[in-house]
Amino acid sequence: MRAALVTLYVAAALVAATCAVLSWRRRQRGPLASSLALITAGAAEWSLAEAVAAAAGSPSTGLAATYAMFPGVAMLVAGFLWHTAVFTGRPITRRGLLLVHPALLMAAVVSDPWHHLFFSAVDAHPDGGVTVQFGPLYWLHTAYCYTVIAAGFVRAVAAMRRAVRGHRQVFVLFLAGALAPLAGNGLSIFTGLTDRQVDLTPALFLVTATVWLWAERFGTPARRTPVAYEQVIAALSDAVMVLDPDGRVLDVNPAAAAMLASLGHVPDGAVVGRRWFEVVGPQLTAAFGGGNAQQTLTDGGTTYDVRVVRMRNADGSTPGAVVVVRDVTELERLRAELTDQAVRDGLTGVYNRRHLTTTLREQAGEGPLAVVMLDVDHFKSINDTYGHAVGDQVLIRLAQELGTAVGDTGTVARYGGEEFAIILPGAGARTAADLAEQWRDRSAGATVATARGPLRVTFSAGVAELAAGADVEDLLRRADRALYAAKEQGRNRVVTDVSLSTV
Template sequence: MRMAIVALYAGAGLIAVVYAALTYRRRSETPLAVPLSLVMAGAAEWSLASACSLVAPTLGLALGFNYAIFPGVAMVVAGFFWHTTVSSGHRPPRPALILIEPLLLVAVIATDPWHHTFYRQLEAGTFGVIVQPGPAYWVHVLYGYVLMAVGTVLVIRAMRRAVRGQRRMYRWFLVGAIAPTVGNLVTVFIDVDMQGLDLTPLLFLVSGVVWWWSDRSGVTSERVPVTYAQVISALSDAVMVLDPHGRFLDVNPAATKLLAAVNPAGGAVIGKRWQEVADPHFTAMIAGTSQTTISGASGEVYDFRVVKIEAADGSCACTVVVARDITELERLRAELTEQAVRDGLTGVYNRRQLDAVLKAQAHAAADGHPLSIVMIDVDCFKAVNDRYGHAVGDQVLVDLARQLTGSVREGDMVARYGGEEFVVVLPGVDAQTAAERADSWRRQCAATPVDTPLGTLNVTFSAGVAQLAATGSPDDLLRLADEALYRAKRAGRNQILVAESTLSITG
């Protein structure tokens, strides 16, 4: 039985040594690696010293190994308090404060054979040395449990404030710490006649397994002091919290809905990496702090904001991604933008937009492509208003605008110039071709009667055509078209005339 216990102690110690070494290698990745490795290193010394105490050939040597347990105990307590302090979002404790008790403990243990304040008396037991604790021993026990209680309170408070994914890290750390704590309480305070057997170092195997599993299963060991003051689950915006490695720590209901829409097969996201869940063309955007608008595969439009949350030491504690579906907002914005350049009555472009397009098209015509315009005026429009009323007059303008819009090519432009006048911009079309097209519109208009309460109304229009091909400006182009229009009216109306001169761009 004794050798079986020795084997368990030795095995637990060796496993703790390996775990401490592997954890320490990650010290550049997380500030929790060093305190966690300190805990496991202390557990290793505790276990190995206990094993040596059982196989020591003399009582004095067994007592020496028994004393050697307590520096390991101090390491466990210090590492636990260090870990809980840092993981709960506080600055690491000062080394001097942590080292005071271990140094005093070593001094007391080293001199205990003279003053017997740590162990009053001792005797050989079935499983090592059976001791009667002294006042220094109980001071050490009280100090250790007070420090562990403070650390536990810090973790519980941080866990209550933390986002959901981070609570799992706190929870599993505490679960791993429960087994050796219970074992130590049983060993120290309950008389079970175990003849010197200490359960605590054996139960650190449970701690190691739990902490190893939590680390490997995606429950991050990173310190992420993020609270719901920063991530409000009630927002209609999709809020996602990612750890420094891009794994999901928490998502609010809006984010769950958004992620399900972009990746229906994604399933639960907590613990998964961003790249495994998000749409492919969303994945590159969390590399840096930014705000951008991204269109989804089905035409949705999302506004993404990426915020890096910094820890007290300046490192990146987590990334908060806030996404808003602005599809409807973009549609309304485009609609308002379109309305700003449209004529309220006819729906064609207004004079301001005409000026802007003419200026752009005139500069584009510098490569030698012709640019023509057709200026149209409804014949006898005042008489129509006087006889049939303004409602009929408005209907005449709406019908003509609809006919023109339905007859032009993609890239052409129909604009209301003012009153009963319209301008059609024809890029890449010379004056002769523009005149031919305008004449077809004139015939269509004349052949389309307008029904009114006073009977059928036949409407005609006159038009002037001008081409920009030599030096000139958009204003000159409009002036030439206007002159040609009024020559057409003076010549009898219901006809198309071409301007007598041509223009090109001046600068």
Template sequence: MRLAMVVLYTGAGLIALLYAALTYRRRSETPLALPLSLVMAGSAQWALADACALAAPTPGLAVTFNYLIFLGVATVVVGFFWHTTVSAGRRPPRLALMLIHPVLLMAVLATDPWHHLFYRRVEAGGLGMVVQPGPAYWAHVLYSYAMMAFGLVLVIRALRRAVRGQRRVYLWFLVGALAPTVGNLVTVFIDVDLQGLDLAPVLFLTSGVVWWWTDRSGVNSDPVPVTYAQVLSALSDAVMVLDPNGRFLDVNPAATKLLAAVNPACDAVIGRQWREVVGPHFTAMVADTGQTTIHGPSGDVYDFRVVKIEAAADGTSTCTVVVARDITELERLRAELTDQAVRDGLTGVYNRRHLAAVLDAQARAAADGDPLSIVMIDVDHFKAVNDRYGHAVGDRMLVDLARQLTGSVRESDLVARYGGEEFVVVLPGVPAHAAAERADQWRRQCAARAIDTPHGTLNATFSAGVAQLAATGGPDELLRLADEAMYRAKRAGRNQVLVAESALSISG
């Protein structure tokens, strides 16, 4: 049995030593390599000292090798704490502080034959040494487990912060830490049944394999998103994390709500493909990075931002972050503001600037031969209305006339306020004579409408000039002709419609 244990410890120590050397060579590639190599070097020291203690020819030499076990234990504790700190996304601890425990421990062990604070009694046992621990031994055990427990707390906190696709890595890390911890607890507290049997250094090989896998996976080599759950769950934007194959790693509550609206039949999305959840309408938008505005099938408008997270070493994409925002209301407000920018503040019809832009576009379109006419309208005696009834009544008159005109035109027509009491109606596809007939109909409706005022009822009339775009003319010429016709109507007695370059008068 003793020989088998020596072989076991020696084999475990040599494997751990080889693994420590191989891991150390990768120290420039990942911040986890150096602490992991330290853990495995300490484990190798631990196991080889155990083997030497069992194979020692004299009790005195066995005790010496038994003391050397704790040099490996202290190294393992330092490496373990370092590894857990880096894995949790924190800065590596100061090496000087971590070395306090190993230095003090070596000093106590070197002088223990004189003060017996570490081992009160040492004697030969069936599979090695049987010892009676002293207060320094228990202080060492308490400190070691406190440091390891603190490191595990850091990992657990990082696990809770991490996205769900990364949490499995932390769980495997905890599994790797659990195996030697249980083995050491058996050695320390159940030594009555297993005298001399030290399971911890052998089981650290399990830790090495598991931690090697978590390190090589590349998932937790860098710090994970800090306070991920707290921050992203508070965002109104939908945040979705996809792996390189397009599977969902995590979604925040806003994303859950958005995905439920896009695909009500979809329940859990973690682990499912993006195209399976969002359907064909949104599938292609995650192919490229950048910002995209997408109109949903129900008319909603979404702003999508796609970011590829790349690994620092080789530039390959490790995941894709999709941030989506429902901008339906924002787009409505934007359209409303855009519309207000081209509207007259009092009457609500289009302003002069928009009229100029529309006339220019309509004039180019009319070059194909379709007629384009305009009607220029001026309220009769408007200054007298303001002087007698007040500006408030004058404003009401303009608003009322604007409403009448807007309610009497086609969807393709345009009503604009040209000046103080002047309006222009653009009639694409309508020749001058037909435009004059429509304008006269508006004139009659306006004259028949009474406006109540504190000084009695008021009937408003207007004069209008009609012009049709000539083949060689432009918007400015069209406005000039309509303006001249309108002033001719005023000089002819007001409350009538005249066509430019014509003696035709349509009056009521």
């Protein structure tokens, strides 16, 4: 019996020590490795002391080995507290507190021969072993250890319920590994097995070490901090608010706290427990109280996308809602920019032909409508003489002049090549022709700098008015026909489709 106990304790010490070494070597890879190393190192020391106590040939050696178990106990309890705190996502910020219990325990053990408050009595055995009677300090130490371990189990179970489904197996391994020696310790203390120098606790640390070592070595990420839903929510850059059925705020993530603080409707920053319309302010009230997804623009120019998701229980009841708010200001700016680019000419910056056609169809039938088609005179000669770079500058300069002259009264578009089209809603052919003459005079006065000196550019224009019952394609054809007539009549002039005569 005695030899079997010694063998069992030594085996437990070796396995626990191996696990401690492996965990310590992995301390740079995860936050749980250091605390796991401390736990298994304490288990190894406790088991080794148990082996010495079981093999002792004299009462003094047996008593010294019994006292020597408690450094391992202190390491194990402190390590368990540390490990559980990190494991459940609430790490201990002041680790010095972990040393309080070990320091008091060691003081009680070392001074026990003088006050006998830890072991009230020691009975020597003929074979060299000892049986101890527990004193008040021992029971106080035991109560603390069980309280710490019970609290750790409660926190682990609560964290397991909060964890994402794929990480719950990590908690199961943790709890299974820790439960075996805890059960053995309670059985040994409260059933009198220690009177026969039998302590199941170190032996059952074989189970703990095996489970946790298997998890470390074969892919189950027990050394990693499990991911809880609250950690996922906290990591989101979107503002997330959880509301109860009455609209009171139950929780907010850091992004939501920052957003609400920027809105300034809660001076003290305390939002939990308040109604949502008290904390979001009038600008977001409509979006929060609306449907599934809405967009709102604040006075400060920030655009928020607000999504309200109603939670549902299995019985169909609604326990509350989750509100997700995203700042889409930059996204909307980029979207508007891309939308604008899709309808703009890449060289000149005025609208493109597709937008011209769309605008004509939208404005047709809303009243008088005229189109001016114009073309740069002798543009091929400009390209051949000055180069295409100068030709591009001519088009850009003309587009700028037209855009400034037309302003908000019409739409300027590049129709193709060196040809432009201007839509003039509310204008007839005569008014459009008069405006085109003004633009022609203005353009003739502008110059483009070239290596050969200033280049003056003129254009020819054709004007047409949308006839009753005609379509926009017919309007463009007639304006183009008037432009062709202007070129045939000598260029640098405006011709209307009505008379095909020079104005």
